[in-house]
Amino acid sequence: xxxxxxxxxxxxxxxxxxxxxxxxxxxxxxxxxxxxxxxxxxxxxxxxxxxxxxxxxxxxxxxxxxxxxxxxxxxxxxxxxxxxxxxxxxxxxxxxxxxxxxxxxxxxxxxxxxxxxxxxxxxxxxxxxxxxxxxxxxxxxxxxxxxxxxxxxxxxxxxxxxxxxxxxxxxxxxxxxxxxxxxxxxxxxxxxxxxxxxxxxxxxxxxxxxxxxxxxxxxxxxxxxxxxxxxxxxxxxxxxxxxxxxxxxxxxxxxxxxxxxxxxxxxxxxxxxxxxxxxxxxxxxxxxxxxxxxxxxxxxxxxxxxxxxxxxxxxxxxxxxxxxxxxxxxxxxxxxxxxxxxxxxxxxxxxxxxxxxxxxxxxxxxxxxxxxxxxxxxxxxxxxxxxxxxxxxxxxxxxxxxxxxxxxxx
Amino acid sequence: xxxxxxxxxxxxxxxxxxxxxxxxxxxxxxxxxxxxxxxxxxxxxxxxxxxxxxxxxxxxxxxxxxxxxxxxxxxxxxxxxxxxxxxxxxxxxxxxxxxxxxxxxxxxxxxxxxxxxxxxxxxxxxxxxxxxxxxxxxxxxxxxxxxxxxxxxxxxxxxxxxxxxxxxxxxxxxxxxxxxxxxxxxxxxxxxxxxxxxxxxxxxxxxxxxxxxxxxxxxxxxxxxxxxxxxxxxxxxxxxxxxxxxxxxxxxxxxxxxxxxxxxxxxxxxxxxxxxxxxxxxxxxxxxxxxxxxxxxxxxxxxxxxxxxxxxxxxxxxxxxxxxxxxxxxxxxxxxxxxxxxxxxxxxxxxxxxxxxxxxxxxxxxxxxxxxxxxxxxxxxxxxxxxxxxxxxxxxxxxxxxxxxxxxxx
Numbered sequence: 001x002x003x004x005x006x007x008x009x010x011x012x013x014x015x016x017x018x019x020x021x022x023x024x025x026x027x028x029x030x031x032x033x034x035x036x037x038x039x040x041x042x043x044x045x046x047x048x049x050x051x052x053x054x055x056x057x058x059x060x061x062x063x064x065x066x067x068x069x070x071x072x073x074x075x076x077x078x079x080x081x082x083x084x085x086x087x088x089x090x091x092x093x094x095x096x097x098x099x100x101x102x103x104x105x106x107x108x109x110x111x112x113x114x115x116x117x118x119x120x121x122x123x124x125x126x127x128x129x130x131x132x133x134x135x136x137x138x139x140x141x142x143x144x145x146x147x148x149x150x151x152x153x154x155x156x157x158x159x160x161x162x163x164x165x166x167x168x169x170x171x172x173x174x175x176x177x178x179x180x181x182x183x184x185x186x187x188x189x190x191x192x193x194x195x196x197x198x199x200x201x202x203x204x205x206x207x208x209x210x211x212x213x214x215x216x217x218x219x220x221x222x223x224x225x226x227x228x229x230x231x232x233x234x235x236x237x238x239x240x241x242x243x244x245x246x247x248x249x250x251x252x253x254x255x256x257x258x259x260x261x262x263x264x265x266x267x268x269x270x271x272x273x274x275x276x277x278x279x280x281x282x283x284x285x286x287x288x289x290x291x292x293x294x295x296x297x298x299x300x301x302x303x304x305x306x307x308x309x310x311x312x313x314x315x316x317x318x319x320x321x322x323x324x325x326x327x328x329x330x331x332x333x334x335x336x337x338x339x340x341x342x343x344x345x346x347x348x349x350x351x352x353x354x355x356x357x358x359x360x361x362x363x364x365x366x367x368x369x370x371x372x373x374x375x376x377x378x379x380x381x382x383x384x385x386x387x388x389x390x391x392x393x394x395x396x397x398x399x400x401x402x403x404x405x406x407x408x409x410x
Numbered sequence: 411x412x413x414x415x416x417x418x419x420x421x422x423x424x425x426x427x428x429x430x431x432x433x434x435x436x437x438x439x440x441x442x443x444x445x446x447x448x449x450x451x452x453x454x455x456x457x458x459x460x461x462x463x464x465x466x467x468x469x470x471x472x473x474x475x476x477x478x479x480x481x482x483x484x485x486x487x488x489x490x491x492x493x494x495x496x497x498x499x500x501x502x503x504x505x506x507x508x509x510x511x512x513x514x515x516x517x518x519x520x521x522x523x524x525x526x527x528x529x530x531x532x533x534x535x536x537x538x539x540x541x542x543x544x545x546x547x548x549x550x551x552x553x554x555x556x557x558x559x560x561x562x563x564x565x566x567x568x569x570x571x572x573x574x575x576x577x578x579x580x581x582x583x584x585x586x587x588x589x590x591x592x593x594x595x596x597x598x599x600x601x602x603x604x605x606x607x608x609x610x611x612x613x614x615x616x617x618x619x620x621x622x623x624x625x626x627x628x629x630x631x632x633x634x635x636x637x638x639x640x641x642x643x644x645x646x647x648x649x650x651x652x653x654x655x656x657x658x659x660x661x662x663x664x665x666x667x668x669x670x671x672x673x674x675x676x677x678x679x680x681x682x683x684x685x686x687x688x689x690x691x692x693x694x695x696x697x698x699x700x701x702x703x704x705x706x707x708x709x710x711x712x713x714x715x716x717x718x719x720x721x722x723x724x725x726x727x728x729x730x731x732x733x734x735x736x737x738x739x740x741x742x743x744x745x746x747x748x749x750x751x752x753x754x755x756x757x758x759x760x761x762x763x764x765x766x767x768x769x770x771x772x773x774x775x776x777x778x779x780x781x782x783x784x785x786x787x788x789x790x791x792x793x794x795x796x797x798x799x800x801x802x803x804x805x806x807x808x809x810x811x812x813x814x815x816x817x818x819x820x
Contacts, residue, residue, distance in 0.1 A: 035609070035625050036640075039632060056616050091605050091617035109605055111616040150791050158794065166629035167820075170723050171794045173609035174622040195501050195519055199445070199583035206466050206521040207501035212584040215445050219576035222449060230446075313580050341797050341819055343753050344778050368754050381560050384568065384581045387751050409751055409819055410577075 005274075008285035010394065011323060011358055014296060018282045019330035022298040022305060026253050026332060029184045035172055038164040041182035042225035047158045049175055052148035056093075057112040061143040064125055064132055065116035066103040068140040080134045084127070088113060103132050112144060119143035151175075161333040163225045185328070187226045188252035189217050190244055191233045192269075193259040193311055198233065213258040213309075213316045216383070220317065224325055224339060226254075238268040245272060249304050254328065256320065257295075259311035266293055269308045273297035276306070286323065287394065288358045290315035290375075294323055305331065314375045314383060318360055321389075322408075340388065340408035345370045351399045353392040362386035363407060370407045386410075415684075418695035420804065421733060421768055424706060429740035431689045432708040432715060435570075436663050436742060439594045445582060448574040451592035452635035457567045459585055462558035466503075467522040471553040474535055474542055475526035476513040478550040490544040494537070498523060513542050522554060529553035561585075571743040573635045595738070597636045598662035599627050600654055601643040602679075603669040603721055608643065623668040623719075623726045626793070630727065634735055634749060636664075648678040655682060659714050664738065666730065667705075669721035676703055679718045683707035686716070696733065697804065698768045700725035700785075704733055715741065724785045724793060728770055731799075750798065750818035755780045761809045763802040772796035773817060780817045 006017055030044040059065065066082060074080035087105040088094045097114035098104060104113050112119075117140045124136040151157060157175055162168055164180055172180060191211045199210045211233060218228040229252055234244040241257075248255045257269060273281040276299055283296035295308030307324055309316045325339045348369040353359050363370045365387045372390055373382040388409035392399065399405055416427055440454040469475065476492060484490035497515040498504045507524035508514060514523050522529075527550045534546040561567060567585055572578055574590055582590060601621045609620045621643060628638040639662055644654040651667075658665045667679060683691040686709055693706035705718030717734055719726045735749045758779040763769050772783045775797045782800055783792040798819035802809065809815055 036628060039629055051613070055614050058617075089617075091615055093616045109617055109619060162794075164629070166626055166633055166727070167794050167796065169629045170622040170626040170727070171791055173625040174620050174723070176609060176611060176614075176620055178608075178610040198588075199586060200588040201586060203461070204465050204586075205501055206503045207468075207499075207519055209519060210584050210586055212580040215583040216576055216580040218446060219449055219574070219579045223576055313584070317576070317580070341775050342778075343755065343775065343819075345753065365751050365753065368752075381581055384572075384577050386577065409753075 005281050006283045008287055008292075009283060010287045014283045014286050014294075015323060015327045015330060015336065018296045018298070018327055019336070021279045021282055022300055022331050023334070024300065024303045024331060026183065026185050026303055029186075029253065030181055031184065032179045032181050034179055035164065035169050035177075038180045038182045039169070040164065040222065040225060041184070042161050042163050043158055044160065044181040044183040046156050046160050047172065047177060047180070049151045049153055049155045049157045050177070051153050051175075053150045053152075053175060054145055054147060057144060057146050059088075059106045059108060059110045059112060059119045059143060060145055061119055061121050062107050063119045063121045063143060064103045065098065065106045065110075065112055065119050066134075066138070067098060067100060067115060068118040068138055068142070070101060070103075071118070071120065071134050071137045074134045074137050076135050082132045082134060084130050084132050085113075117141065117144070159333070161329055161335070161337070183225075183332075185226050185254065185332070186229055186252040187217075187221050187254040187256060188229045188231050188248040189214050189256050189258060190231045190248055191258045192236060192241060193233075194236045196233050196259060196311075211258075212313045213311070216313060216317050217256060217258060217309075217320055220320055220325075226328070236268070238271065241268050242272045245306065249299075249302070249306070253303065254305045254307075254324075256324065257306070257308045258316050259309070266295075266308070269295060273306060273308065277301065286319075287356070288318075288322070288360065289354075290360065291319040291323070292357075294319045296323070296327070314362065317383060318389070322360070338408070340410065343407050343409060344404050345407050346402050347372065347390070347399055347405045349401050351390065351392065351405070353397050353399060355397050356394055358394045359392040359396075361390045363388060363390040365407075365409075370405055415691050416693045418697055418702070419693060420697045424693045424696050424704075425733060425737045425740060425746065428692050428706045428708070428737055429746070431692050432710055432741050433744070434710065434713045434741060436593065436595050436713055439596075439663065440591055441594065442589045442591050444589055445574065445579050445587075448590045448592045449579070450574065450632065450635060451594070452571050452573050453568055454570065454591040454593040456570050457582065457587060457590070459561045459563055459565045459567045460587070461563050461585075463560045463562075463585055464555055464557060467554060467556050469498075469516045469518060469520045469522060469529045469553060470555055471529055471531050472517050473529045473531045473553060474513045475508065475516045475520075475522055475529050476544075476548070477508060477510060477525060478528040478548055478552070480511060480513075481528070481530065481544050481547045484544045484547050486545050492542045492544060494540050494542050495523075527551065527554070569743070571739055571745070571747070593635075593742075595636050595664065595742070596639050596662040597631050597664040597666060598639045598641050598658040599624050599666050599668060600641045600658055601668045602646060602651060603643075604646045606643050606669060606721075621668075622723045623721070626723060626727050627666060627668060627719075627730055630730055630735075636738070646678070648681065651678050652682045655716070659709075659712070659716070663713065664715045664717075664734075666734065667716070667718045668726050669719070676718070679705060683716060683718065687711065696729075697766070698728075698732070698770065699764075700770065701729040701733070702767075704729045706733070706737070724772065727793060728799070732770070748818070750820065753817050753819060754814050755817050756812050757782065757800070757809055757815045759811050761800065761802065761815065763807050763809060765807050766804055768804045769802040769806075771800045773798060773800040775817075775819075780815055
């Protein structure tokens with residue numbers, strides 16, 4: 001039951017249209033996991049700070065806590081002198097407070113005594129008995145982090161959709177969040193095509209290809225917090241394909257048909273997706289190269305997303321990377337966020353482009369330049385050497401050596 | 411039994427010296443795993459291509475196989491005509507070969523008939539009965555990938571140390587390598603410091619810090635193919651630390667002491683590492699900020715690497731990222747390979763640097779610029795927002811907005 005199908009639309013419009021048509025956050029697939037076990041998965045909800053952080057005014061240095069005004073005007077040639085009131089004990093609130101003209105020895109992480117508003121570093125002072133000679137003015141707040149300065153109780157620490165990894169696990173641990181709510185989005189991978197054989201196949205008959213796409217997709221999905229489910233290779237007939245797809249949709253939230261948009265299977269696939277419940281087929285073809293025959297469909301009520309990806313390993317990867325990942329994230333969080341880091345770099349050699357279509361090529365970084373890698377055959381070797389992909393927007397034609405191009409780094 | 415200890419040396423010299431002193435590939439910790447289960451681990455050996463790939467000359471397009479010379483001079487206004495000899499069946503060797511003036515219908519992935527050396531695409535031809543009108547010249551090899559063109563039998567497909575991920579799993583699958591030999595390097599994480607409490611701790615006493623480093627390190631290690639083993643928090647005394655370290659070395663190939671180079675524990679740590687078996691302590695202090703108090707030590711005969719990392723989460727992360735990762739890779743493979751991608755970008759605001767020391771700051775990418783992120787307190791928030799780290803080499807001082815800096819992207 002296809003509604004309005006967009007034919008050969010540009011990539012961003014395709015993502016926006018599909019995300020708007022299928023704007024469901026996947027429900028009921030959340031679990032609470034120890035940070036260790038949550039690793040690599042994405043946060044199912046916004047994580048709020050349970051308390052002010054840091055919970056106390058803290059020194060960030062070894063030095064002396066003081067009242068900043070007492071140091072004003074102090075210099076090497078004109079030092080100021082303060083009375084040492086005591087030493088701040090580690091892991092305890094100091095029992096004293098500071099009055100004008102007083103200071104206290106403090107260690108990194110130590111709790112600031114009441115009255116103090118700055119810390120002067122050890123190298124800028126000299127202690128003589130109970131007197132401290134100060135040879136530098138310090139500003140209010142210097143070498144201190146105030147209570148709640150990093151975040152205050154109730155603030156969003158990390159938003160939904162962020163992956164638990166080396167960048168985020170430290171924030172969670174520091175805030176005392178030792179269990180994180182994570183999402184389990186199951187993505188089924190169905191390989192199609194009579195020429196495709198399992199990767200275990202020892203020797204190939206002429207014209208056969210081992211199923212590299214399933215592994216590339218599984219790895220890519222896992223890296224971005226999804227749970228891949230390999231559903232095997234299905235023969236190239238409408239009946240088999242339809243049966244396999246419906247079975248896959250029972251088990252999975254998303255189904256990616258790899259090779260499902262190749263010449264021979266494209267028609268079957270398109271017909272089957274057109275007959276899905278609403279909204280059914282949404283996008284037939286995207287103005288990108290490679291990746292043009294990509295199909296997007298879904299069932300809103302059942303919260304299913306189905307995509308037909310090209311058969312060529314680089315094309316298949318590219319459609320998953322530049323269409324599926326942003327789309328699934330947008331459907332789930334409402335925000336379009338790119339999984340890549342975009343930089344602009346000079347290109348090392350000519351890249352032949354055509355206006356009217358967004359074009360992609362794997363590329364390596366070498367000496368600050370983007371080196372395009374050839375993807376001649378139907379193989380994944382170029383991907384193995386790539387640091388990211390080089391993008392020519394639809395308005396760009398051939399690019400000469402030294403001209404700048406957009407590079408999307410993994 | 412410390413040999414020659416390098417004091418406060420530059421980062422690259424420290425890595426090279428330690429790698430040369432501890433040049434062991436870790437032995438006896440290899441297993442063979444299905445690609446799925448190998449995900450995220452690193453290859454224990456060079457992977458050789460078991461066969462030529464592709465195993466046959468293949469078409470990369472739908473079109474007609476022909477002898478390129480027959481098309482020379484053909485154009486829109488001056489087409490050439492060929493006899494259609496037949497159709498190449500999918501997944502079978504064609505039963506015929508081509509002679510001068512002949513061509514054959516072929517599909518993407520089809521095996522080239524003997525005699526043919528190029529494929530012309532469908533859009534450049536018109537078929538009339540048994541005749542093919544050719545409106546474009548094609549070159550020898552056009553739209554074909556030759557047997558062994560991607561790699562020949564016995565060539566190194568992927569070198570030891572490469573991680574099994576979306577970039578490499580496709581190559582392995584395509585080559586029929588469904589099980590990969592992967593390495594298990596166990597890295598023990600020992601947190602030290604009396605102010606450090608487990609991240610589960612609900613409310614902090616003044617001056618206490620939750621152990622964020624253990625999670626940051628675990629995540630970072632896992633991401634780079636190591637197997638982290640969290641060994642808990644050890645109290646800040648020489649006896650306890652030594653006991654914990656020796657126990658850790660029994661179980662693990664590497665031990666990272668987090669916080670083990672803070673002011674209070676630094677001396678204990680340094681003393682303990684000096685007394686290890688040869689070569690013992692190798693590097694005491696690295697000319698980098700943060701990360702200066704980093705220690706490197708090891709026992710060659712027992713194949714153990716031990717490092718003391720700073721206590722501040724960003725410093726701890728940075729020493730692990732810029733010292734441990736390249737060092738462990740170099741010890742294991744003999745090659746110094748950076749885990750980051752280096753680009754040169756203009757900086758969005760001033761960065762205060764000092765000559766004589768290599769300096770690092772987390773930074774985000776925004777509109778093609780490197781935006782330095784403040785790391786004021788002892789916390790990991792900046793890391794959560796970072797796309798990479800900004801590096802000022804030891805010869806650079808303060809950098810003004812718009813000036814270019816080196817950025818190491820994750």
